Amino acid sequence: MKRIYSYFLVFFMISILTILFFYVQNINTEKVEIVKSEYALQIKQKDSFWIYEIYTNDNLFIRQEYIPAVKGKQVFKTEEDAKKIGKLVVSKLSQNLFPVISQKDLNSHNIYFEKI
Known part of the structure; x- marks a missing residue:
């Protein structure tokens, strides 16, 4: 016992x-x-889709209306999708990396897009 x-x-x-x-x-x-990052992310709704904007020193640095790395002008359908990729871009910029987004990044963040 x-x-x-x-x-x-x-x-x-x-x-x-x-x-x-x-x-x-x-x-x-x-x-x-x-x-703290020198970059600020803003998510905005435009018509029936979402965009993200990245500011540095209160100046617009990047405005992304379409999903990067995919063919055609495909848009972010949800605020969450735009926020995920916006945060990824800010993260890359903060690490002094080139803010390139690939389809692999989109897939790993579960971003919906049509494969054309």
Whole structure:
């Protein structure tokens, strides 16, 4: 009987340590996301679709009305889709990368577009 309690105690301690580890990791990740960027993202509705605009020093830097990397003039159908790609572009710009979006990026962010 004492052996069962010992196993239970060990399992409980390992569980608590695992939860604490992931909690601390999550706090550190959130702090990284809070870092100020010189770029500001705005999502706007235009007619029946969504666009994103990226500003730097209160000046319009990028205005994206169509989904990048796809053929034709396909639009963002939801605000969430425009926000996902806008955030990706801001992230690339903040890392001093060229803000190129590929179809692989669109697929990994679950952005709907017609494959022509």
